[in-house]
Amino acid sequence: MTISSFEHDILIVGAGLSGLRVAIELSEKFDVAILTKVHPLRSHSVAAQGGINASLGEDDSWESHAFDTVKGSDYLADQDVVEILAKEAPRAVIENERWGTAFSRTDDGKIAQRPFGGAAFPRTCYASDRTGHNLLHTTFEQTLKRGIKFYNEWFVTSLVKDGESICGLTALDIATGAVHGFAAKAVVLATGGFGRVYGHSTNALINTGDGCALALRAGAPLKDMEFIQFHPTCLFGSSILMTEGARGEGGHLINAEGKRFMDKYAPEKMELAPRDIVARAIRTEVLEGRGFEDEYVHLDLTHLGKEKIMERLPGIREICIHFAGVDPIDEPIPIQPAQHYSMGGIHTDKYGVTPVSGLFAVGENACMSVHGANRLGGNSLLETLVFGRVVGQTVAEYTASAKAPDSGYVGQSAFEMREYLQTLLFHEGGDSPASIRETMGQTMDVLVGVYRKSDALEAALKLIRELKDRFKNVSVGRSDDKFNYALIRTLELENMLELAEVITMGALMRRESRGAHWRLDYPDRDDDNFLKHSLFTKVDDFIKTEFIDVNLGMFEVKERTY
Numbered sequence: 196m197t198i199s200s201f202e203h204d205i206l207i208v209g210a211g212l213s214g215l216r217v218a219i220e221l222s223e224k225f226d227v228a229i230l231t232k233v234h235p236l237r238s239h240s241v242a243a244q245g246g247i248n249a250s251l252g253e254d255d256s257w258e259s260h261a262f263d264t265v266k267g268s269d270y271l272a273d274q275d276v277v278e279i280l281a282k283e284a285p286r287a288v289i290e291n292e293r294w295g296t297a298f299s300r301t302d303d304g305k306i307a308q309r310p311f312g313g314a315a316f317p318r319t320c321y322a323s324d325r326t327g328h329n330l331l332h333t334t335f336e337q338t339l340k341r342g343i344k345f346y347n348e349w350f351v352t353s354l355v356k357d358g359e360s361i362c363g364l365t366a367l368d369i370a371t372g373a374v375h376g377f378a379a380k381a382v383v384l385a386t387g388g389f390g391r392v393y394g395h396s397t398n399a400l401i402n403t404g405d406g407c408a409l410a411l412r413a414g415a416p417l418k419d420m421e422f423i424q425f426h427p428t429c430l431f432g433s434s435i436l437m438t439e440g441a442r443g444e445g446g447h448l449i450n451a452e453g454k455r456f457m458d459k460y461a462p463e464k465m466e467l468a469p470r471d472i473v474a475r476a477i478r479t480e481v482l483e484g485r486g487f488e489d490e491y492v493h494l495d496l497t498h499l500g501k502e503k504i505m506e507r508l509p510g511i512r513e514i515c516i517h518f519a520g521v522d523p524i525d526e527p528i529p530i531q532p533a534q535h536y537s538m539g540g541i542h543t544d545k546y547g548v549t550p551v552s553g554l555f556a557v558g559e560n561a562c563m564s565v566h567g568a569n570r571l572g573g574n575s576l577l578e579t580l581v582f583g584r585v586v587g588q589t590v591a592e593y594t595a596s597a598k599a600p601d602s603g604y605v606g607q608s609a610f611e612m613r614e615y616l617q618t619l620l621f622h623e624g625g626d627s628p629a630s631i632r633e634t635m636g637q638t639m640d641v642l643v644g645v646y647r648k649s650d651a652l653e654a655a656l657k658l659i660r661e662l663k664d665r666f667k668n669v670s671v672g673r674s675d676d677k678f679n680y681a682l683i684r685t686l687e688l689e690n691m692l693e694l695a696e697v698i699t700m701g702a703l704m705r706r707e708s709r710g711a712h713w714r715l716d717y718p719d720r721d722d723d724n725f726l727k728h729s730l731f732t733k734v735d736d737f738i739k740t741e742f743i744d745v746n747l748g749m750f751e752v753k754e755r756t757y
């Protein structure tokens with residue numbers, strides 16, 4: 196391993212939609228570089244299927260979009276942040292359309308919009324069932340046009356501080372195994388979600404929460420980490436997502452008795468109730484003996500007809516044929532809930548500013564908090580584009596007056612990181628990362644899943660802490676420099692163990708049920724004590740926990756009814 200240093204004005208970690216959109220905003224005035232552990236077009240944004248919300252319809256309004264978002268969040272979203280999201284949505288969608296995204300169209304040529312869960316209007320714009328693919332390719336083209344510098348397949352290993360402020364980071368060049376220091380005036384974390392903390396997840400293998408762990412270690416708090424979204428309709432066995440668009444197009448959920456069952460749980464919205472409600476309904480059907488093989492229910496699209504399925508859901512059909520041997524034109528799809536989205540993340544204000552000077556966050560790894568206790572489908576792609584622009588403007592202002600970074604700190608940190616990685620690489624005879632990872636995933640699936648209770652959560656916390664201890668003696672198993680993915684998987688595991696502990700601590704200390712967090716021992720929402728954000732700060736080796744206020748104001752807090 197060798198060490199050298201690079202310097203840019205601003206470093207962005209992550210080349211998904213949020214990282215790319217920040218870079219576009221900054222590229223004209225600053226020397227910006229993006230570091231990404233995979234090629235930008237393999238970022239997880241590419242996998243988004245169903246669509247992106249914007250109140251484009253004549254009868255729709257930003258206020259209605261904001262209200263649905265706040266109600267769906269079980270009133271935990273910060274309403275000033277939601278206001279920005281809903282107001283800026285049409286602009287963000289039209290901007291991307293003008294850049295080249297080929298949205299599906301109505302007969303009269305307008306951008307087509309489909310109904311999504313928890314929304315009062317059909318406001319989800321889509322590009323067939325490959326919306327993320329279209330948006331990411333278009334946005335990436337815009338970064339190429341602007342000549343933005345990319346470090347592709349570089350794994351960021353730590354943030355560097357000069358005392359109080361962030362002055363850069365260290366990163367491993369995966370191709371060569373070299374560790375480098377990068378000096379900068381500002382760092383933006385845009386590393387996506389942390390779904391792979393769970394065994395069953397719709398997320399790509401790369402969604403390991405690296406940015407959240409980096410921030411936590413650098414002294415930036417994490418927020419609302421207990422709020423994990425379980426998507427109701429994931430392919431049984433592989434957990435591949437069956438987009439909410441499938442229900443938006445009219446798909447039905449059917450139990451083993453052959454009945455549509457959502458009338459019991461959400462009589463008005465039926466299959467289009469918010470995701471938390473549908474996920475719990477499916478789990479309840481299975482737990483009460485009305486599932487197939489005690490495991491799954493059916494998502495039935497057969498009544499939609501071949502033409503509609505081929506036009507609106509071609510990717511879903513292909514996935515079903517290849518991964519379940521089922522053609523949804525002729526047969527129902529076996530589905531069950533799986534981890535899907537991380538509502539929590541790095542604590543920021545509505546401009547992406549963290550409490551650590553020089554450090555910003557955006558996209559799924561940030562918690563601004565626009566989704567509160569439960570995200571509405573179609574709002575996350577929107578968050579990346581709307582707040583990518585907002586955060587870009589904030590970082591520009593900060594950078595214009597920030598002092599030059601001290602590269603001495605960066606060089607020293609890169610040297611220390613190299614020493615740490617060498618020790619990891621050459622340690623023999625310890626635990627295998629794969630076995631620790633498997634136990635972590637199973638623990639989170641079973642004990643910190645759709646339904647939670649205190650004894651299970653306490654058992655999970657104990658197990659996770661034991662796994663953290665076992666990690667201290669981990670053996671990577673391969674010591675090569677070049678493309679050592681065994682090392683990358685080990686570093687990701689280290690990050691995920693940090694987050695698994697914080698998620699479980701949050702689930703334990705929130706003694707109420709709200710949004711996606713459902714406690715069997717505290718089944719009611721408790722606004723008096725818990726209409727608050729949870730906050731987690733690393734102090735030495737301990738996690739300090741506290742609650743902070745939610746920004747209310749626009750909408751009155753009400754009971755939820757569906």
Ligand SMILES: Cc1cc2nc3c(=O)[nH]c(=O)nc-3n(C[C@H](O)[C@H](O)[C@H](O)COP(=O)(O)OP(=O)(O)OC[C@H]3O[C@@H](n4cnc5c(N)ncnc54)[C@H](O)[C@@H]3O)c2cc1C
Nearest residue numbers: 209210211213232240243245246351387558559573575576
């Ligand atoms: C299957 C699926 C379907 C979805 N469909 C929809 C939908 O239809 N509508 C919607 O609104 N939302 C949807 N979502 C959610 C949405 O896609 C994501 O929340 C959003 O795309 C996240 O974008 P991002 O820019 O924050 O992160 P990502 O796109 O995940 O990008 C993360 C980036 O960080 C980089 N990175 C991570 N760690 C490191 C590191 N250590 N060093 C260097 N680089 C690093 C990665 O290489 C990557 O470039 C879906 C999610 C899933 C899982």
